[in-house]
Amino acid sequence: MQIGYFTERPYRWVPENEVLRNQAFFAVSNRFFDPAKGSEDYNYYLDENCYAEELGFDAVALNEHHGTPFCMGSVMNVEAAILARITSKVKIVLVGNPLPVIKHPLRIAEELAEIDLISRGRLVAGWVRGAGSEQFFNNANPAFNREYFNEAHDFIIQAWTRPGPWRYEGKHFRYRHVNPWALPLQKPYPQMWIPGVLSLETVQWCAQHRYPYVGLGTAIGPTCDLWDYYADEAAKLGYQAGPENFGYLVPTFLAETEERAQELGKGFAFGGGQAAFSRPEHTLPPGYNSRDAIRRLARQPGGSWLGVSADKLRQGTVERHDTAAYDEVRKKLFASYQKAQEAYQIVVGTPKTVLPKIKTLMEVLRPGIFVIFNVQGPVSNQDRMTSMRLFAQEVMPALRDYGKEIGLKDPIERTPGSVKLASGVSRLPVADRGPLAALGLK
Amino acid sequence: MPNFYEETVRTGGADLVVVKGGTGKPLLILHDELGYTGWMTWNERLAEQRTLLIPLQPGYGRTPRVEWLSSYRDLAGFYSRMLREHHLDPIDVIGFSAGGFTAAEMAAADPHLFRRMVLVAPMGIKPSEEEIMDFFSMTIRSHLRATVADTVNTAEFGKIYGGEMTPEQFEAFEDARTETARLGWDPFMHNPSLPCLLEGTNVPTLLIRGTRDEVVPHDCIRAYKKALPDAQVAEIEGVGHRPEIENQAEFVRVTRDFLGA
Numbered sequence: 001m002q003i004g005y006f007t008e009r010p011y012r013w014v015p016e017n018e019v020l021r022n023q024a025f026f027a028v029s030n031r032f033f034d035p036a037k038g039s040e041d042y043n044y045y046l047d048e049n050c051y052a053e054e055l056g057f058d059a060v061a062l063n064e065h066h067g068t069p070f071c072m073g074s075v076m077n078v079e080a081a082i083l084a085r086i087t088s089k090v091k092i093v094l095v096g097n098p099l100p101v102i103k104h105p106l107r108i109a110e111e112l113a114e115i116d117l118i119s120r121g122r123l124v125a126g127w128v129r130g131a132g133s134e135q136f137f138n139n140a141n142p143a144f145n146r147e148y149f150n151e152a153h154d155f156i157i158q159a160w161t162r163p164g165p166w167r168y169e170g171k172h173f174r175y176r177h178v179n180p181w182a183l184p185l186q187k188p189y190p191q192m193w194i195p196g197v198l199s200l201e202t203v204q205w206c207a208q209h210r211y212p213y214v215g216l217g218t219a220i221g222p223t224c225d226l227w228d229y230y231a232d233e234a235a236k237l238g239y240q241a242g243p244e245n246f247g248y249l250v251p252t253f254l255a256e257t258e259e260r261a262q263e264l265g266k267g268f269a270f271g272g273g274q275a276a277f278s279r280p281e282h283t284l285p286p287g288y289n290s291r292d293a294i295r296r297l298a299r300q301p302g303g304s305w306l307g308v309s310a311d312k313l314r315q316g317t318v319e320r321h322d323t324a325a326y327d328e329v330r331k332k333l334f335a336s337y338q339k340a341q342e343a344y345q346i347v348v349g350t351p352k353t354v355l356p357k358i359k360t361l362m363e364v365l366r367p368g369i370f371v372i373f374n375v376q377g378p379v380s381n382q383d384r385m386t387s388m389r390l391f392a393q394e395v396m397p398a399l400r401d402y403g404k405e406i407g408l409k410d411p412i413e414r415t416p417g418s419v420k421l422a423s424g425v426s427r428l429p430v431a432d433r434g435p436l437a438a439l440g441l442k
Numbered sequence: 443m444p445n446f447y448e449e450t451v452r453t454g455g456a457d458l459v460v461v462k463g464g465t466g467k468p469l470l471i472l473h474d475e476l477g478y479t480g481w482m483t484w485n486e487r488l489a490e491q492r493t494l495l496i497p498l499q500p501g502y503g504r505t506p507r508v509e510w511l512s513s514y515r516d517l518a519g520f521y522s523r524m525l526r527e528h529h530l531d532p533i534d535v536i537g538f539s540a541g542g543f544t545a546a547e548m549a550a551a552d553p554h555l556f557r558r559m560v561l562v563a564p565m566g567i568k569p570s571e572e573e574i575m576d577f578f579s580m581t582i583r584s585h586l587r588a589t590v591a592d593t594v595n596t597a598e599f600g601k602i603y604g605g606e607m608t609p610e611q612f613e614a615f616e617d618a619r620t621e622t623a624r625l626g627w628d629p630f631m632h633n634p635s636l637p638c639l640l641e642g643t644n645v646p647t648l649l650i651r652g653t654r655d656e657v658v659p660h661d662c663i664r665a666y667k668k669a670l671p672d673a674q675v676a677e678i679e680g681v682g683h684r685p686e687i688e689n690q691a692e693f694v695r696v697t698r699d700f701l702g703a
Contacts, residue, residue: 122522136578140622141624142623143620143621143623143624143627144624168448281580281581282579285623286616286623287620287623298616299609
């Protein structure tokens with residue numbers, strides 16, 4: 001299996017009250033950005049990824065978001081290009097380039113080819129639709145988000161494989177002269193791992209393209225359901241999905257003592273955590289999700305998209321808290337942090353307590369790619385690195401053994417989609433829900 | 443009481459659903475970016491003298507999406523085709539907000555389509571002061587509230603949008619928002635060439651605005667007036683973006699005065 005390291009590269013110096021006042025990270029004013037601190041942080045996070053390589057992680061994963069202290073990586077390919085040169089072994093996994101937001105697939109094809117060449121073939125490309133908020137930030141029409149995504153992806157594959165020059169007249173993109181001089185070192189092109197937060201359409205698209213799907217800290221039960229959906233789609237296409245088709249990323253933080261881990265791990269809930277990525281009106285811009293997805297959201301009890309329910313969207317623009325209410329909000333955030341741990345969506349502790357939890361995740365979800373996501377919030381460089389070291393030295397070796405024991409092949413060892421499934425033969429299970437009941441999880 | 447009913451009109455390769463009702467000469471009604479609200483008092487009043495034709499915009503739920511529509515100019519072309527194919531031109535028209543934008547695009551392309559044109563708080567021209575309210579970056583509830591100045595005392599606002607929003611309403615609004623984004627995301631709810639194309643079209647025009655409109659700035663009306671110097675302007679005091687429900691009596695009065703029987 002492939003074990004990866006990931007961080008959002010949070011800007012750790014924004015006052016939490018500003019995030020709480022705004023009820024989200026997106027749209028917090030950049031007057032709270034201190035360039036001196038930002039400069040130190042960008043350099044530190046590059047060093048942190050080098051440290052991940054030194055500790056023996058197989059991959060470092062980068063992402064990008066726009067206009068938010070939640071993630072400083074607003075131009076991920078810049079960081080990827082630097083890592084391509086200053087690391088030598090780790091795969092550089094992009095999760096991923098937001099195709100509809102960048103709106104320039106030829107440029108992306110060129111940038112990624114350069115990164116693959118500089119890294120001597122260590123790039124793993126990945127594509128995303130971009131968060132809802134990023135459609136606003138980049139003025140990318142959300143009603144065409146899926147069309148932009150599909151067309152840009154298909155174009156990039158062509159740009160990497162079809163000898164130029166040629167002309168492209170598409171629906172959303174047009175190029176008079178396609179002939180990118182630099183092409184990827186990996187042939188026919190780098191692998192593509194697709195991260196997601198349980199959009200059915202994306203999972204179906206991955207199955208069709210035989211791309212691994214990486215669940216980003218998604219709830220375990222629904223993740224199993226999506227794995228089944230992927231595997232059913234794969235079976236229709238005549239292949240057996242396996243661990244090589246699945247990845248899972250989970251917020252994970254370790255410290256020398258349980259108390260310290262629990263205290264610092266609260267950083268995952270800083271400012272409201274992932275659930276406060278953006279306000280409802282920014283999370284679901286018009287047309288961003290399909291009509292079917294909107295119907296599921298509106299009609300399923302408890303239906304939500306990244307924590308945004310139809311009820312929240314029916315409400316007016318958020319009322320801002322008064323200062324006195326912040327402590328109350330923090331109490332709720334702490335409760336949600338604990339609940340997320342009980343649901344295995346955040347894993348915090350010492351190596352001794354973290355290992356069995358992650359083994360359970362591996363047993364249930366059977367991912368060929370497993371990525372830990374380092375803590376958010378104002379946690380020091382030293383504590384972040386301690387967590388990485390404890391994981392790498394005291395947890396990772398046992399995970400590798402366990403992965404071998406239960407047959408978690410990764411997409412490098414076994415090409416996703418390469419296990420044929422004869423017509424009329426039932427597919428094999430891809431998840432094991434067995435342990436969930438005992439843990440009180442659905 | 444005039445009856446209203448729906449019929450399907452084949453236009454531009456699509457089955458366009460049209461709400462019809464009333465008696466007298468036909469009057470085309472182009473609804474706004476939130477969709478058809480249902481038959482209200484102002485419909486009832488105008489239908490006493492005119493036959494209202496209210497096409498339900500493609501992609502808004504009732505009429506299926508028409509894939510080749512990607513701008514308000516396209517939508518204008520689609521409706522123009524309906525008028526020509528069904529020999530309805532020249533016709534009187536009332537366009538509300540984005541429907542006003544659509545009507546103006548129709549007039550700019552072919553002034554002979556319309557006998558008289560009423561544009562109520564029309565989008566379509568970029569104001570030089572302020573901006574058209576970015577309703578895409580608001581929840582639907584906030585957008586709705588911004589369309590009237592007095593939500594509490596506007597009975598028909600409560601009738602349309604009061605209480606809990608049903609899943610069906612929510613879905614209809616999402617359909618409307620999506621289709622509106624397809625046509626008007628960028629440039630946002632305007633067309634830079636529209637003012638130039640409107641100049642000299644000479645369609646008798648009435649511009650109606652509520653003095654407390656938070657959605658379409660006053661300057662949009664001034665820009666329309668500049669492009670159409672002979673246009674009349676009716677200001678309805680104390681109401682917002684939807685004078686037709688916030689002060690339907692005054693809205694009906696100025697509209698009837700302008701259109702005649």
